[in-house]
Amino acid sequence: MEIFIAQVINGLSLGSIYVLLVTGFNLLLLVAMIIHFSFPVVVVFSMYIAWIVLGLTGNNIFLGVTAGILSAILFNIITAPMFQHIMKKRGEVDINSTMVLSMGLGMIITDFLSHSINSGFPIAFPDNLTGRAEGAFLKFGLISMSRGAFLALTVGVVFVSGLFWLLYKTKQGRAFRAIAEDPNGAKLVGLPILKTGLQSYALTGFLGGSTAILMAILLGSASPGLGDQLGHKVLAVSIIAGLGNLKGGLIVGLALGILEALVQGYWTGTWSNAIAFVIMLIAILVKPKGIFGMKL
Amino acid sequence: MAQNKPAGTTILEVKELSVSYGHVNALKSVNIEVCKGEIVVLIGANGAGKTSLMETILGVNEVDSGAIIFEGKEITKKSADKIVRSGIFLVPEGRGVFSSMTVTDNLLLGAHHNLKGSKEKMDYVFSSFPILGERKGQVAGTLSGGERQMLAIARALMSSPKMILVDEPSIGLAPKIVNDIFDILIKLNKEGYSILLSEQNVYKALKCAHRGYVMETGKILLSGSSEELLNNSEIRKAYLGA
Numbered sequence: 001m002e003i004f005i006a007q008v009i010n011g012l013s014l015g016s017i018y019v020l021l022v023t024g025f026n027l028l029l030l031v032a033m034i035i036h037f038s039f040p041v042v043v044v045f046s047m048y049i050a051w052i053v054l055g056l057t058g059n060n061i062f063l064g065v066t067a068g069i070l071s072a073i074l075f076n077i078i079t080a081p082m083f084q085h086i087m088k089k090r091g092e093v094d095i096n097s098t099m100v101l102s103m104g105l106g107m108i109i110t111d112f113l114s115h116s117i118n119s120g121f122p123i124a125f126p127d128n129l130t131g132r133a134e135g136a137f138l139k140f141g142l143i144s145m146s147r148g149a150f151l152a153l154t155v156g157v158v159f160v161s162g163l164f165w166l167l168y169k170t171k172q173g174r175a176f177r178a179i180a181e182d183p184n185g186a187k188l189v190g191l192p193i194l195k196t197g198l199q200s201y202a203l204t205g206f207l208g209g210s211t212a213i214l215m216a217i218l219l220g221s222a223s224p225g226l227g228d229q230l231g232h233k234v235l236a237v238s239i240i241a242g243l244g245n246l247k248g249g250l251i252v253g254l255a256l257g258i259l260e261a262l263v264q265g266y267w268t269g270t271w272s273n274a275i276a277f278v279i280m281l282i283a284i285l286v287k288p289k290g291i292f293g294m295k296l
Numbered sequence: 297m298a299q300n301k302p303a304g305t306t307i308l309e310v311k312e313l314s315v316s317y318g319h320v321n322a323l324k325s326v327n328i329e330v331c332k333g334e335i336v337v338l339i340g341a342n343g344a345g346k347t348s349l350m351e352t353i354l355g356v357n358e359v360d361s362g363a364i365i366f367e368g369k370e371i372t373k374k375s376a377d378k379i380v381r382s383g384i385f386l387v388p389e390g391r392g393v394f395s396s397m398t399v400t401d402n403l404l405l406g407a408h409h410n411l412k413g414s415k416e417k418m419d420y421v422f423s424s425f426p427i428l429g430e431r432k433g434q435v436a437g438t439l440s441g442g443e444r445q446m447l448a449i450a451r452a453l454m455s456s457p458k459m460i461l462v463d464e465p466s467i468g469l470a471p472k473i474v475n476d477i478f479d480i481l482i483k484l485n486k487e488g489y490s491i492l493l494s495e496q497n498v499y500k501a502l503k504c505a506h507r508g509y510v511m512e513t514g515k516i517l518l519s520g521s522s523e524e525l526l527n528n529s530e531i532r533k534a535y536l537g538a
Contacts, residue, residue: 171404171411174404174405174408177396178397181397185388185392188351188386189385189386189451190379190408191377192377
């Protein structure tokens with residue numbers, strides 16, 4: 001039983017990461033009206049930026065974390081005009097062209113990471129960030145939590161509740177939801193579509209950058225291929241939950257994390273990806289529009 | 297054609313406006329004028345260009361040529377959010393309320409550019425439309441057609457507009473509700489709002505408006521006071537079945 005609880009807790013931490021990534025992806029889909037499936041690649045890019053800055057500053061955590069978060073916000077804002085250029089001409093979700101743009105950006109980043117940083121070898125984050133050397137952060141019998149697991153879970157809960165607060169209690173959130181429901185209707189009531197879209201790029205950049213730091217702490221390392229791997233999972237989670245469905249993404253993201261952790265705990269870690277995808281395949285065959293329905 | 301020189305100060309003037317979607321000319325050299333305190337109605341069948349004209353005034357469509365002047369300032373190339381800020385608000389065809397959002401949220405969207413005083417405005421709207429006050433926590437998707445139309449009009453009021461564009465408010469509503477909606481528009485007009493209305497319900501619309509324009513295939517065909525248009529034999533034949 002303790003192993004089960006321990007693995008569920010591990011799964012929730014990993015799931016929090018998925019939830020943050022899926023939420024960022026869904027926000028861009030709903031408000032900026034783009035399919036940015038390379039968003040997790042941008043997040044991994046920010047992990048690398050944090051790693052570089054940590055290396056340059058003698059493992060100064062504050063600077064490393066700040067650089068990681070800022071780089072994701074900046075990357076999103078700098079690439080926004082390209083996406084918005086397409087959106088301005090189409091006015092509605094244009095899946096094909098924004099997907100190609102996102103794919104291109106993802107490939108450039110992955111190539112850059114595998115050629116130009118650390119000769120393409122995986123990078124490892126310093127112990128003072130990950131807390132590896134200290135051992136368990138929290139411990140009750142067999143159940144223990146690393147610093148990364150604890151942070152991923154708490155920050156995940158705080159950020160996701162903060163996001164729902166923003167969406168349902170603020171003026172900006174109201175505009176986000178209106179654009180998500182009906183972009184043309186939102187234009188007719190005078191909402192500034194492009195400006196509000198840009199705010200969603202900045203917000204998802206902040207979410208992505210923070211997720212990058214959590215991943216650095218939780219995983220302790222990163223490799224150039226990590227972004228693509230996560231990109232597939234995030235796209236799958238989003239579609240299985242129902243594209244653009246924030247609450248669905250929350251549940252399926254956590255469920256995927258728990259599933260992977262249980263497979264690792266009771267069977268074998270190397271098969272956790274394959275098993276997760278088999279179950280997701282079954283889910284999409286049974287519910288082609290996603291378990292919780294699309295919200296576009 | 298009847299002499300159509302409105303009395304009073306002009307609030308909105310559309311001059312030689314042309315708009316096209318691809319190869320289709322949606323509006324061809326359209327001229328209209330609305331004075332402060334007037335209800336002006338655009339009459340025409342589906343596809344005559346009424347909605348195109350309203351959306352172009354609101355800044356949604358790209359203008360080929362011509363000018364739109366609101367309160368003496370040209371707004372032709374401005375974006376929709378700037379035009380809404382300057383005091384024009386559209387009540388879209390088919391209501392255009394956000395069905396997954398609550399009545400309160402829909403109303404606050406109308407006040408997006410100026411949330412100051414939105415509490416008082418909301419109280420005023422709820423006193424004018426008590427049914428909306430009763431349903432303020434419900435999502436708009438659960439409202440009836442008439443209630444949605446009221447919500448769309450109330451949302452316009454939340455923006456403190458100087459001028460309201462109302463696109464086909466009677467469409468798909470029961471006759472009794474249609475009467476209620478027209479009563480509401482007349483009441484708002486008496487409170488000082490200038491209204492540009494588009495309608496296929498020609499008789500009712502002309503009964504409530506001061507003046508009207510008849511549109512066909514993107515052009516203004518006729519214009520005149522409501523009485524002149526009601527007595528015009530062509531209009532009687534084409535729209536009133538007499």
